[in-house]
Amino acid sequence: MPELPEVETVRAGLELLLAGATIARVELRRRTLRATIPARLPARLAGQPVVAVRRRAKYLLLDTPSGTLLCHLGMTGTWRLAPAGSERDHDHCYLHLQDGRRLAFRDPRRFGLLDFIPLGAEQEHPRLAGLGVEPLDEAAFTADYLAAACRGRRQAIKAVIMDQATVVGVGNIYAQEALFRAALRPQRAAGRIPRAALVTLVTVIRAILRAAITAGGSTINDFRQAGGASGYFQHQFRVYGRAGQPCPTCAATLVGGVVGGRGTTWCRSCQR
DNA sequence: CCTAAGTCCTGAGTGC
DNA sequence: TGCACTCAGGACTTAG
Known part of the structure; x- marks a missing residue:
């Protein structure tokens, strides 16, 4: 789905949904999308409040005090509020929130990406390090x-x-x-x-x-x-x-x- | 059979 | 011939 406007739209939506929310548990229903999701990801995010939802290029970044959940939507990735009973094929990850809500990451083609970035390691992350300028940054994209x-x-x-x-x-x-x-x-x-x-x-x-x-x-x-x-x-x-x-x-x-x-x-x- | 909002890798080609 | 770089094409995957 996503070019910059779609990712930015998803970012704004997640920001509203996640304002003040805490991740209770991360449920991975598939270990491998485009790349293998790190085994430590669920444990590192469990119990963490989401303090910001950012976008860099076509990547979403969900910040917590322990580190950042990095997400790329690939061609077909979506996030949605997924109450009990609304499960679908290709729901690869559920974020269970402490208030009882559940967010689903669904990506049929699995070109997307989920990763965990420890605090302070964002600049060196291989997916982020080589990115060019943001087009809406008027000082940079000239x-x-x-x-x-x-x-x-x-x-x-x-x-x-x-x-x-x-x-x-x-x-x-x-x-x-x-x-x-x-x-x-x-x-x-x-x-x-x-x-x-x-x-x-x-x-x-x-x-x-x-x-x-x-x-x-x-x-x-x-x-x-x-x-x-x-x-x-x-x-x-x-x-x-x-x-x-x-x-x-x-x-x-x-x-x-x-x-x-x-x-x-x-x-x-x-x-x- | 064809096509599809995206990367990522390989190998061929170019120029010094 | 070698090296560094550029660029085109394929691979990945499921759905319609």
């Missing part, structure tokens, strides 16, 4: 920064903005939407894009992510906020999933292909 990342590169611009070592949080949907709004062809070589276009691209990436967060993310298939509501940014998609349909700007037929290893839609006449 046209200068993106231009430096693009310089000399023949790689498609779409692959560059989806590279989590450069800028985090942009995935296959928002990359396509941002490139449409910036009038850039997804397969355009990053190093041959004029600076003015990169200025625009930085601006539209930030704007689209902000708008999507405001809309509660995008709901495709069964993405839900942690509180159970749907996002509605999917109604503002201009190209994603619309190959063969008319361009919303010029009415030319949108074309589909593979760019950066992922299905991609763009307008041949609006995007150069």
Whole structure:
């Protein structure tokens, strides 16, 4: 489910659900997702109050005095309030809270991740250490920064903005939407894009992510906020999933292909 | 059969 | 030939 807006939406939902809550017990129903969940995780979190719910890139971080529960949603990960009787296939982890509520982490494709980070070890965590800048950090994600990342590169611009070592949080949907709004062809070589276009691209990436967060993310298939509501940014998609349909700007037929290893839609006449 | 909100690894290619 | 780096493609997995 998750690009930055969806993860941020889940973060905000979990923050509301977990405010003032204490984890009584962690129940693992499967040991291995994308990676093996550390055996010590349940014991380290049992009895711990959740003091903050943060996001870094597409990762969720649940802070407790003993350390942090790190979670990546992969493609299909969800958190939900799961009262008795609402169990589902692919519920891999239950957080039993002291007040009797239960949160479920469900992830059918198991591309997600759960890990425990001891207090003070976050900077060195291998999944977090190599991450690029946050796109909503205006001081960090600048046209200068993106231009430096693009310089000399023949790689498609779409692959560059989806590279989590450069800028985090942009995935296959928002990359396509941002490139449409910036009038850039997804397969355009990053190093041959004029600076003015990169200025625009930085601006539209930030704007689209902000708008999507405001809309509660995008709901495709069964993405839900942690509180159970749907996002509605999917109604503002201009190209994603619309190959063969008319361009919303010029009415030319949108074309589909593979760019950066992922299905991609763009307008041949609006995007150069 | 096809496709899918994401990483992560391998191996081929490039340039010095 | 070697080395460092870049980049494309495959693998992982289940559901619709």
